[in-house]
Amino acid sequence: MSIDKELREELRHMADSMHCPPDLYGRVRRSYQHYVNEKRGRSPMKKRMLAGIVAAVILIPSAAFASPYLADAIFGSSAAIEQRGGTKEDYQVIEGMLQTAKGKLTEDEFKEYMKLTKQLMQLKLKITDQNGNKHMDKLTNEEQKQFEQLGSKLAPYFEKINGTAKP
Amino acid sequence: MNDKELLPWLEKATLGDESAFQLVYQATHQDVYRTVAFLVYNKQDIEDIVNEVYMRMWRSFHKYDPNRPFRFWLHGITIHLIQDWKRKAWRRIRLFERNRQMTCEQFDWTDRTVLQFEMQHELFRLIRQLSYKLRVVIILRYFHDYALEEIADMLQIPVGTVKSRHHLALKELRKRFEIKGGDEYVY
Numbered sequence: 195m196s197i198d199k200e201l202r203e204e205l206r207h208m209a210d211s212m213h214c215p216p217d218l219y220g221r222v223r224r225s226y227q228h229y230v231n232e233k234r235g236r237s238p239m240k241k242r243m244l245a246g247i248v249a250a251v252i253l254i255p256s257a258a259f260a261s262p263y264l265a266d267a268i269f270g271s272s273a274a275i276e277q278r279g280g281t282k283e284d285y286q287v288i289e290g291m292l293q294t295a296k297g298k299l300t301e302d303e304f305k306e307y308m309k310l311t312k313q314l315m316q317l318k319l320k321i322t323d324q325n326g327n328k329h330m331d332k333l334t335n336e337e338q339k340q341f342e343q344l345g346s347k348l349a350p351y352f353e354k355i356n357g358t359a360k361p
Numbered sequence: 362m363n364d365k366e367l368l369p370w371l372e373k374a375t376l377g378d379e380s381a382f383q384l385v386y387q388a389t390h391q392d393v394y395r396t397v398a399f400l401v402y403n404k405q406d407i408e409d410i411v412n413e414v415y416m417r418m419w420r421s422f423h424k425y426d427p428n429r430p431f432r433f434w435l436h437g438i439t440i441h442l443i444q445d446w447k448r449k450a451w452r453r454i455r456l457f458e459r460n461r462q463m464t465c466e467q468f469d470w471t472d473r474t475v476l477q478f479e480m481q482h483e484l485f486r487l488i489r490q491l492s493y494k495l496r497v498v499i500i501l502r503y504f505h506d507y508a509l510e511e512i513a514d515m516l517q518i519p520v521g522t523v524k525s526r527h528h529l530a531l532k533e534l535r536k537r538f539e540i541k542g543g544d545e546y547v548y
Contacts, residue, residue, distance in 0.1 A: 208485050
């Protein structure tokens with residue numbers, strides 16, 4: 195008898211003597227029922243999950259584009275300039291400028307630009323009264339110096355923003 | 362019941378029809394159990410794996426390609442879960458306990474009749490002594506009658522590897538069989 199045939203016969207013979215224990219049926223059945231319950235329970239859950247994902251997909255981009263109002267990073271909110279004679283429209287103009295800057299500058303440049311602009315705007319807010327009039331004398335000598343420095347530091351950025359804006 | 366007849370029932374079972382589940386279980390459980398029991402020796406582990414096979418059967422039915430034989434898919438799941446289990450067992454920290462278990466495992470895994478058979482059936486005892494990698498090829502080839510290419514597909518290893526394992530397994534069996542039971546063995 196060839197070994198192939200012998201192996202086949204032997205395994206068949208052995209298999210016939212191996213019986214799945216009957217109590218295993220109960221266990222597999224319980225698992226099955228668990229699966230069925232899970233499946234039934236899952237379908238409304240699935241819908242909710244889907245709705246959640248859809249909502250997140252819609253919200254995330256709008257949050258990414260709308261929420262970090264660039265001007266908010268500098269002023270906190272439009273209230274800061276409205277107290278000093280500015281309007282919501284002015285705020286939008288500033289926002290527009292910042293958005294342009296963001297588009298024209300590299301990421302690192304823009305970071306630096308925002309930092310400097312923020313400092314400059316803080317000083318400007320300080321010298322501007324409720325009617326929008328400027329009083330340089332409100333600043334200390336040191337602050338006046340800083341004000342000028344900021345102006346010159348920002349100049350190359352402005353050139354870059356405006357230069358490429360008008361090719 | 363052949364594959365084609367079983368499929369609609371299997372589909373019903375995955376949708377929650379309990380009588381369909383019973384039918385599918387009746388039609389497949391001996392085959393699944395025996396396949397696992399040929400490859401894993403601990404009784405508790407065998408039952409765990411069989412249970413897992415059925416869970417996987419319901420959950421993955423949507424991935425089953427009806428153009429391929431159902432048994433091939435079923436054996437694929439079974440082998441996959443056994444190997445999964447082996448990997449986990451390997452990592453288990455209960456190594457010490459396992460070593461202790463292994464010494465009595467030989468007598469523990471199934472009932473007395475098997476032990477008796479084992480004594481009467483030298484060849485079977487030798488198959489059980491093969492390493493898992495060789496044994497799985499022997500079981501799939503001679504118990505389930507798969508071609509070497511199909512075995513390669515199922516084990517996700519190259520055909521060449523299957524061939525060499527098959528060859529090695531036969532060589533080992535012949536060698537030991539000749540030494541121990543040479544009289545009755547005619548090659």
